[in-house]
Amino acid sequence: MTTHDEENEEFRDSLATVDSKGKRVWVYPKKPNGRYYNYRKILSYFLLALLFVLPWLEWKGQPLFLLNILERKFILFGFYFPPQDFFLFVIGMLIFIVFIALFTVIYGRLFCGWICPQTIFMEMVFRRIEYFIEGDATAQIRLNKSSWTIEKWLKKGIKHLIFFMISVAIANTFLAYIIGKKAVLQLITEPILLHINGFIAMIIFSLVFYGVFAFLREQVCTTICPYGRLQGVLLDTKSLAVYYDFVRGEPRGKIRKNAPSDEVVKGDCIDCNLCVKVCPTGIDIRNGIQLECVNCTACMDACDEVMEKIDRPKGLIRIDSYQSITNDQHSKINNRSIAYSVVLVILIALEAFLLMTRSEVEVLILKTPGTLFYEAYNNRISNMYNYQLTNKTDEILNLEFRCSNMNQVEFEFIGSKPETIKQGQTEGVLLIKIPKELMDERKINLKIDVLVDEKVIDQVKTTFIGPIK
Ligand code: SF4
Ligand code: SF4
Known part of the structure; x- marks a missing residue:
């Protein structure tokens, strides 16, 4: 058995996306398909619509949202927060951090796969455009290995042009949150020389977004994002996460049609590797919970499809806790989650009191x-x-x-x-x-x-x- 076997944990010594010589291994995830992917699509497009629309909305002639760091003007849900109210922001940020910690202790890294803008843009926008232009994983590998024909130039050129145009749109939206929609509209419609600083900022942001989504990709989640690095201290055996049920799945092995009757009965995992092929961070979830897993649930969809085909119950890979898989215990409450909840309630009460009593x-x-x-x-x-x-x-x-x-x-x-x-x-x-x-x-x-x-x-x-x- 390989899963959770403490003597067989070499996979933790290296990243799935870096080879033994330290070179990047490019991940070609197979296009996901299934129930969870469809739910993610609905949620992602709703969140994307919110992200793009919010900075353009106004309330009584003022922006609904503005985070103008340069002029120290902050408006949230139409409420203006001058620099004097900065302490309310600090408390708000503390609440957010405690909430994230509490959420992670209980629900694991679900935020990363389902709500984080990096994953949503990568998997639901840029990756889908890539699938549309270059095809599924195998077609992409073939295209990358092939020589530079007109077809390859065209496909790569169109893809990167669209990637850059979307990056420009994201950069402008990002700027609209910071400098406001009026300033962004002026930047777009008036001569560049009138807004040279804004134009340079827009180009820099666009290049950063383009670099992240066209090249850096999963490396942001696996090596750069500080939240990802925190998982080791936030998760415990009761935390929910995407888990492979090794009790049910092992020993893994292919189904043999004419197997002798005395052959040892295998677990439910038929070692088809589909869960690895769809993973956008290139890991094998059967090795157990790993820092690289963003809980995108693509492997759950892939495995459910396999289970359906071989007539076994779905959920061999599912959202569950380690304790639940090993002992069938389902309680999510522990001392840490109680302590975080108490701190969270105190902070929310304090913030509510300060908000209600702040002078206009x-x-x-x-x-x-x-x-x-x-x-x-x-x-x-x-x-x-x-x-x-x-x-x-x-x-x-x-x-x-x-x-x-x-x-x-x-x-x-x-x-x-x-x-x-x-x-x-x-x-x-x-x-x-x-x-x-x-x-x-x-x-x-x-x-x-x-x-x-x-x-x-x-x-x-x-x-x-x-x-x-
Ligand atoms: S998809 Fe399911 S059956 Fe196939 S290798 Fe992964 S866990 Fe095993
Ligand atoms: S292991 Fe599964 S849930 Fe985790 S990142 Fe890979 S596909 Fe997504």
């Missing part, structure tokens, strides 16, 4: 650096301030300032009155004036109410400096 407008008033107070007309002392208004709503707000701990405090805006832009920041300068006779101290702490339609929406504190008495 934030005001910052700071004394203008390098300025001194001066005596203005009417016996008033005046100080100059810089203000910054952050409006997280999708409405234009007219703000009023009112001092709550002192009477007769005047606010004079230099230029126009502060009007906040939708989901953005406005900055300006204002003068605060106090009658000289009220200055009983050199330094006064002012509490300023920020009002919209006579309703206090924020409170800020600042200091006011006057002459020594």
Whole structure:
């Protein structure tokens, strides 16, 4: 028996896609077919439609999603998160990491095969185009080994041209999430020289995507992706993953039609190797769980087809846990999953509380650096301030300032009155004036109410400096 035999684990010493001399072994997976592949197609095309459509959607004239790192403007589901709310992002990221860890502990690496954009683009877009143009695995091998005929030039040329065009589309979508759809449309429709930086970024992204999907392929999952590397510590014997049922399958061997009656009854695996041929990472799942397995379930479809043909129950390769296969135990709960769940619930509660209590407008008033107070007309002392208004709503707000701990405090805006832009920041300068006779101290702490339609929406504190008495 080869599976889970601790003395026979040499396969773990090397990658299936690298030969003994360290050279890349190109994987030619056979085109998958079957129930799970059809489910994956539906889910993949739904997720692809979401990915391509979301950055173009707007809500009340603002993007529904924007992750503008350059201008530090983030909009999620129409909610604007200014840099001041960055801590909410950090907590959100922590929740995401704990969720992924928890998901992996229980459901294994299902995310990789079914939801990860790398796998979806590779298997459902680029690989399918390759099958369409060059044929199934054997035809592709034949084509690659053949000399450069017109047919080969044409097939390779068309394939790579389509690959590059799709990479450009992905790069533009990616940019639309970062700089917004308007900027991308300008980049596409206006002369290149007007947007040279954006154009260079778009070309670099396109080349990166093209390189990943045309050449790097499964190497991203097997050697580069950090999530893949984490599997060793996240999975345990109760985790669900794509498993070969070695209890049922071994000893493997071909079915012989006229076998003698005293021949040892073999397991269900007929050693047809189909599960290996369809694997996009080139591994043999019968060796047991491996880091390279992205849980794409292609081998499950292949083996189910074989089982159907030889009239044996499906599911020789299935989503299950090691413990379930060996002991028939189905519990997925362990101390680690309970601990992760508790942390996850606490983080979600904290994030929900912070989101619900976050103010819709934030005001910052700071004394203008390098300025001194001066005596203005009417016996008033005046100080100059810089203000910054952050409006997280999708409405234009007219703000009023009112001092709550002192009477007769005047606010004079230099230029126009502060009007906040939708989901953005406005900055300006204002003068605060106090009658000289009220200055009983050199330094006064002012509490300023920020009002919209006579309703206090924020409170800020600042200091006011006057002459020594
Ligand atoms: S497809 Fe199924 S029967 Fe064929 S080798 Fe793989 S596990 Fe064995
Ligand atoms: S072993 Fe099976 S599930 Fe894992 S990557 Fe290969 S085909 Fe996909």
